[in-house]
Amino acid sequence: MTTSVANRYKEEMKRAFFIFLGIFLFTIVYLAPPFPDAVDPFGKHFVLSREGKGALAIFLLAGTWWVFEVVPIGVTSLAIGVLQAMFLIRPAKVAFKDFMDPSVLFIFASLVIGMVFTKTGLTKRLAYKMLMLIGEKTSMILLGVFILTAAMTHVMAHTAVAATIYPLLIAIYALYGEGNKPTKFGKALFIGMAYVAGAGSIVTLLGAARGAVALGFFKEIMNKDVTFFELTYYMFPIGWLMTFLLWLFFLVFLKPEKDRIPGLREKAKELNSKLGKITTQEIIAGLTVLAVIIVMSLRSFIPELKAIDKTAIILLSTIMFFILKILDLKDLEEIPWNIILLFAGAMSIGFCLWETGAAKWLAIHWLSFFQDSHWFVFVMAIAFFVMMMTNFIMNVAAIAISLPVALVIAPYLNVAGEVILFSSLVTAGMPFLFVVGAAPNAIAYDSKQFTTGEFFLYGIPASILLMVVVGIAVYFIWPIMGMPVTLN
Numbered sequence: 001m002t003t004s005v006a007n008r009y010k011e012e013m014k015r016a017f018f019i020f021l022g023i024f025l026f027t028i029v030y031l032a033p034p035f036p037d038a039v040d041p042f043g044k045h046f047v048l049s050r051e052g053k054g055a056l057a058i059f060l061l062a063g064t065w066w067v068f069e070v071v072p073i074g075v076t077s078l079a080i081g082v083l084q085a086m087f088l089i090r091p092a093k094v095a096f097k098d099f100m101d102p103s104v105l106f107i108f109a110s111l112v113i114g115m116v117f118t119k120t121g122l123t124k125r126l127a128y129k130m131l132m133l134i135g136e137k138t139s140m141i142l143l144g145v146f147i148l149t150a151a152m153t154h155v156m157a158h159t160a161v162a163a164t165i166y167p168l169l170i171a172i173y174a175l176y177g178e179g180n181k182p183t184k185f186g187k188a189l190f191i192g193m194a195y196v197a198g199a200g201s202i203v204t205l206l207g208a209a210r211g212a213v214a215l216g217f218f219k220e221i222m223n224k225d226v227t228f229f230e231l232t233y234y235m236f237p238i239g240w241l242m243t244f245l246l247w248l249f250f251l252v253f254l255k256p257e258k259d260r261i262p263g264l265r266e267k268a269k270e271l272n273s274k275l276g277k278i279t280t281q282e283i284i285a286g287l288t289v290l291a292v293i294i295v296m297s298l299r300s301f302i303p304e305l306k307a308i309d310k311t312a313i314i315l316l317s318t319i320m321f322f323i324l325k326i327l328d329l330k331d332l333e334e335i336p337w338n339i340i341l342l343f344a345g346a347m348s349i350g351f352c353l354w355e356t357g358a359a360k361w362l363a364i365h366w367l368s369f370f371q372d373s374h375w376f377v378f379v380m381a382i383a384f385f386v387m388m389m390t391n392f393i394m395n396v397a398a399i400a401i402s403l404p405v406a407l408v409i410a411p412y413l414n415v416a417g418e419v420i421l422f423s424s425l426v427t428a429g430m431p432f433l434f435v436v437g438a439a440p441n442a443i444a445y446d447s448k449q450f451t452t453g454e455f456f457l458y459g460i461p462a463s464i465l466l467m468v469v470v471g472i473a474v475y476f477i478w479p480i481m482g483m484p485v486t487l488n
Contacts, residue, residue: 015070022064029057030087038364040408052358054089055349059358059392062349066436069452073435073445074338077345080352090352098351099344102311107343107439108335109314110163113289114443115331116321118167121275122282127171128272136264138185138256141172142192143247149193150200150243156293158201158208158429160314162440164289165193170447175264185256186449191458192250195432197440199242202429203235204228210428214399214421221407222417234422234483238473242430245465253458281326292317339442346436349392359389363402367409375415375486376475379423382406383470387427387463391437399428416484423470430466432459 030053038046048056058080065076081099085092098104117123134144145165152161169189176185201207205215205228215226295313299305321327353359363385370381386402406420431437435445435452445455479485 015068018064018068019070022061022070025064026057026061026083029060030054035361038361039368040364046357046361046364048361049357051089052356052361054084054087055352055356055358056362058083058089059349059353062345063392063434066434067452067456072338073452074341074345077341077343077348080345080349084348084352089356094355095348095352098348099341101344101347101351102309103439104340104344104347106157106159106311106314107442108340109311109318110159110439111335111339111443111446112318112321112327113160113292113314114163114167115335116285116289116326117164118170119331120279120281120285120326122285123167124171125272125275125278125282127168128268128275130168131172131175131268132265132272136260136262138258138260139251142185142188142250142256145169145172145189146192146196146243146247149196150203150239153197153200153207154204156207156297157310158197159439159443160293160296161200162193162197162443165197166190166443166446169193173447173449175267176258176261180448182449183257184254185258186447187454187458188250188254188256190444190447190449191254191455192246194438194440194444195246195430195462196243198430198432198438199239199246201239202426203239204232208429210399211425214403214425214428217399217403218407218417218421221404224417226418226421231422231425234478234481235425237477237481238426238469242466242469245469246462249462249465253461284324285321285326288317288320336446339446342436342442342445343439346392353392362389367402367406371409371413373413375413376471378409378413378415379419379474379485380467380471382420383423383427383474384467386424387431387466388433390428391431391434399424411487414487416487418483419474419478419485422478422483423474426470426473427466430463432462432466434459 032053035048035053037048040046061083062076062080065071065079066073070076077099081092081095084090084095089095114123117126130144130148131141134140145168149161149165152164173186173189176183178186202211205211211231215231219225292314295305295308296310299308299310322332353362366385367378367381370378373381382402386399389402403421403424406424407417410417410420431441433456435441435455441455444450445452474485
């Protein structure tokens with residue numbers, strides 16, 4: 001048996017093992033006797049229904065298959081819908097409708113924007129200008145990309161930022177001199193962009209929907225308002241601390257093979273000059289995307305615009321690109337549907353866990369372990385739970401599941417609601433373990449610079465770093481800034 005045949009056989013055996021591991025976990029949980037009720041601090045019981053147990057079973061199968069990529073990740077997503085329908089966990093009409101949820105179409109439109117930037121050459125123009133400014137050191141290139149990404153998420157959704165930055169990174173990586181081959185620099189560039197998009201998005205309400213949802217829960221339960229600028233005041237130091245720490249993190253764990261790219265600045269100048277004057281298509285594409293960003297940003301300040309869903313706004317740009325003949329049918333056929341299906345499956349399992357009550361059952365079970373703990377331990381336990389949940393389901397859902405329960409328990413432990421709100425928002429914004437955790441993760445995955453397994457492995461120390469930063473913020477930074485952490 002030749003070495004290549006032996007390696008192929010070994011890979012197939014490994015793949016078969018994880019396929020059956022996922023099926024085994026599903027079967028064990030689905031067929032298990034009823035699990036104990038979750039009991040909240042007031043003695044109320046929450047029963048895990050048969051459907052809820054089924055949702056947990058699918059959750060385990062999907063997580064196993066996604067991490068080890070036993071089949072294309074989009075196919076695993078299809079399995080999520082199929083299993084819900086076949087085992088009567090949710091009706092097929094409901095389970096598969098999630099695959100066309102507005103958030104999924106938002107991803108689709110974001111990817112189209114990236115395609116337009118690439119096709120028109122606008123991406124290369126921006127990349128070359130950036131490299132002319134930053135220079136040849138790979139560490140500075142990473143820092144420049146991270147700062148740009150984080151800053152953009154302050155004024156637009158992190159999904160749209162990732163879609164805009166992604167083609168820019170493709171153009172930058174092309175100058176690294178390794179073709180499409182995965183490298184440490186490539187992994188740091190794309191995984192880093194996804195991580196930093198999350199870090200930057202916590203700073204304002206414009207970065208993601210989770211902030212507005214959390215503030216709504218907080219106002220309803222605590223009868224207090226948290227303003228746009230108050231949120232930014234407390235989140236700004238944490239978001240930017242994480243951005244710079246993540247830069248150092250990647251320089252340690254994924255130190256680029258090359259310290260610098262000799263002649264890069266001159267090469268960037270030469271390539272930029274070859275592009276010539278900016279074209280009409282580039283101007284139209286840039287103005288269209290700019291208009292979308294402005295309108296989506298204004299939704300937070302103009303009540304009349306809130307009625308228009310952000311997905312409809314961004315999809316209008318997709319329609320305009322085809323009307324203006326910037327894109328054609330061939331471009332539509334080249335959309336990375338694997339990534340879109342990936343996010344669609346994540347939405348479906350998220351809604352499944354929420355609607356069957358499985359997610360609430362998990363949250364109450366988890367928090368009940370800490371209801372007699374020191375206030376700091378309780379706050380960190382909530383932050384950790386939100387961090388884990390947001391890796392599998394929408395961060396909005398993770399907040400909706402855990403925050404109301406935590407805010408009700410908090411007064412009994414002498415914990416102020418504000419510290420729970422802000423610590424939860426920090427971890428909800430940074431799902432570092434799974435590609436399905438956030439749209440920027442899925443967009444970065446399309447680079448083929450890393451596997452889902454690699455993303456998970458680098459995500460473990462990154463998540464530990466995140467929890468350390470949250471702990472420092474809770475215990476030192478926020479109290480110094482004036483945030484109440486205890487009730488007296």
